[in-house]
Amino acid sequence: GRLAFDGTRVRIEDLTVESRPGRLVVSGWADVIGEHPAVSATVRAALDVAESARLARVDARGLVGRVDGTAEISGGLAAPVVKLAVASRDAAYPPLGSIDIKGRGSFKGTRAVIDGVDLTSRAGALHANGSLELGEPTKGAVPPASHLDLRWSNLRIDDLARASGYPLTIDAGSLATGSAALDFNARDNYPPRLSPVRTTATSSL
Numbered sequence: 748g749r750l751a752f753d754g755t756r757v758r759i760e761d762l763t764v765e766s767r768p769g770r771l772v773v774s775g776w777a778d779v780i781g782e783h784p785a786v787s788a789t790v791r792a793a794l795d796v797a798e799s800a801r802l803a804r805v806d807a808r809g810l811v812g813r814v815d816g817t818a819e820i821s822g823g824l825a826a827p828v829v830k831l832a833v834a835s836r837d838a839a840y841p842p843l844g845s846i847d848i849k850g851r852g853s854f855k856g857t858r859a860v861i862d863g864v865d866l867t868s869r870a871g872a873l874h875a876n877g878s879l880e881l882g883e884p885t886k887g888a889v890p891p892a893s894h895l896d897l898r899w900s901n902l903r904i905d906d907l908a909r910a911s912g913y914p915l916t917i918d919a920g921s922l923a924t925g926s927a928a929l930d931f932n933a934r935d936n937y938p939p940r941l942s943p944v945r946t947t948a949t950s951s952l
Contacts, residue, residue, distance in 0.1 A: 831854070
């Protein structure tokens with residue numbers, strides 16, 4: 748890659764970092780000084796799930812495959828907008844077999860917006876969207892809530908029970924379809940203080 752500085756702005760062209768966990772490529776520019784410093788950059792990553800988990804000392808529980816991600820960063824340097832997109836490639840989890848994960852969202856200041864996360868496997872499909880407020884509210888203001896909408900379809904109860912490590916004594920052979928809405932305070936420590944959580948849900952078998 749190439750790196751240049753003209754006295755006020757840093758320019759980066761395909762700056763690449765490669766290691767066993769994956770590959771990271773950065774391109775764009777950022778103002779170092781100026782009345783209104785700004786940034787515009789794209790970060791592309793391709794990560795091996797198992798290697799990344801090992802490096803982070805996280806138990807991946809047999810999850811393998813790769814994740815491709817893109818982050819587009821733009822706006823004021825102090826509080827830019829970050830747009831994210833991720834997608835799995837050749838991913839598999841032993842209890843569920845092949846799985847596919849796709850997601851899009853954005854982050855600005857203290858608020859994250861989940862445009863959509865979709866997970867599909869032989870055990871069914873799950874979709875999530877919503878927003879998370881991660882910052883502290885201003886004094887005297889009502890703290891904004893975090894909200895998630897969930898939808899699931901054709902969930903195989905037997906497969907999910909086995910994947911969770913608690914297989915049913917007798918296979919139910921049931922499929923579940925439904926939805927849920929959750930309102931909570933994401934600023935609280937987790938666990939055990941994820942909020943109080945307010946939930947509404949419907950499901951059918």
